[in-house]
Amino acid sequence: MSALISIIPIVLLFVLMLGFKMAGHKSALITLIVTVLLALFVAPGMDMIPDRLAQAGTGSLVWWSVVEGVLKAVFPILIIILMAIYSYNILVESKQIEVIKSQFTSFTDDKGVLVLMLVWGFGGLLEGMAGFGTAVAIPAAILIGLGFKPLFSALVALIGNTVATGFGAVGVPVTTLCNEVAPGGAASADAICETSAFAVIQLSPLFILLPFIILMITDRRAWVKNILLALWVGVISVAVQYVCARYLGAETPAIIGSVAAIVAIVVYEKLFGKKKERQGGTRYGMGETFRAWSVYLFILIFILVSGALCPPVNQFLKSHLVSAVELPVIESTFRFGWISNAGLMLFLGATIGGMIQGLSLGGLMRVLARTVVNLRKTVITIISLISLASVMNYCGMISAIAAGLVALTGPLYPIFAPLVGAIGTFVTGSDTSSNILFAKLQANVAGQLGMTGDGTFFGVNGSESNWLVAANTTGATGGKMISPQSIAIATASCDMQGRDGEIMLKAIPYAIIYIILGGLMVYFGI
DSSP: OHHHHHTHHHHHHHIIIIISOOOHHHHHHHHHHHHHHHHHHTOTTGGGSOHHHHTTOHHHHHHHHHHHHHHHIIIIIIHHHHHHHHHHHHHHHHTTHHHHHHHHHHHOSOHHHHHHIIIIIIHHHHHHHTOTTHHHHHHHHHHHHTTOOHHHHHHHHHHHSSGGGGGHHHHHHHHHHHHHHSGGGOOOHHHHHHHHHHHHHHHHHHHHHHHHHHHHHHOTTOHHHHHHHHHHHHHHHHHHHHHHHHHHOSSSHHHHHHHHHHHHHHHHHHHHOOOOOOSSOOOOOHHHHHHHHHHHHHHHHHHHHHSTTSHHHHHHHHHSSEEEEEETTTTEEEEEETTTSHHHHHHHHHHHHHHHTTOOHHHHHHHHHHHHHHTHHHHHHHHHHHHHHHHHHHTTHHHHHHHHHHHHHGGGHHHHHHHHHHHHHHHHSOHHHHHHHHHHHHHHHHHHTTOOSEEEETTEEEEHHHHHHHHHHHHHHHHGGGOHHHHHHHHHHTTOTTOHHHHHHHHHHHHHHHHHHHHHHHHHHO
């Protein structure tokens, strides 16, 4: 009964967005209000939370949960979304987007190759470096600039931003997953490498299937070419990501794997692409190319220098100018690094690039102001959804859902293990948050099922418990595709605010296939 009541917010969100076709910000706000009322007056999951939290009283618990949700929504998620859209708007204002569009279209006449390069290659690289919506916002916005329809651009960006999210933001999701189940909260390098490799194995069929789906959505007639290109890019992507995951850990698979995918697409186009002859086509020199790409170039530089790839700088930034807000009732401390967050790196890179492109600082600030105003509905959506997730977490509702699923499935639970991760991402919008919520659950279920030793999984030896724990991030990457927060980012990027339900309806079939395939990989790998 607790699980059935606890799932009401998730069902309500679907009904409002899909059934009533209500705008995302209205659906999210109404669902948040209903969730708060359920927590206050029904309290379906209170028996699932520690006594020390229950003793604080439901009212205080809900209030501080909402406070944490607002803080998490603004710092850094909304800041990163805002800066990602700001970076694109600078290109529009300076008209350098026309140069980028021209260069992309001159690279290939094949729309499928072009779209795959943007959402799978470039998008995966953005996810690996920054995460938090940049890999949806920027590729979708560029596709719009290239003349693709908004709904199409949003859909392919969401489909493309899936497998890479497990290793997004320089590996934070998988690293967090391993730390959550490790003794003392600090996982060994071997455990991180093993779990990372297991996640890649479980996702391996999707490395081929998703590029094929993206190509087929773009051009259904070229199915032979789509199969060959998807196989070529997918096999290279999964091979490179597995090697990185197994021997380097969680930080590099998405970054290096996406670079490998970009190289694979370029090689394919050079060998097999059929380019039309162009009469009087514009050729751009190094200086013009540098100016056009300066926004993204400087964003890339700042993210790489400030990230885990440059440890001394990363440690300095993380240890200076960090604000901490104590949240007493939920026994949590919210921390935000003012100089270490990806939003600042996006802002600095975009602003410097914009000045190189000829815009004044005042002009850039006007672009930023317009961006903030245009994203007002997205602000409501994101704050409502993160707050909703926080209330469901601290009031035991998410744990009740997961416990109900475990009781229902029994020995068949491994098939449904990715679904638990997907539910976490659907509610929270974050692979990392899903791993925080359910990592211990997956490890505990592994113990209940007797998965306490070592085993062989598709020819790879390792811990049975780590195999099931990895299933959480496998499913979480699929839930990302239909997460209302990801869809809110897509609608903002494609100027489709209020049409969240339409996008979700298009994405749901692909997400279902994704999660089912992940579940089968987990089950038959045991």
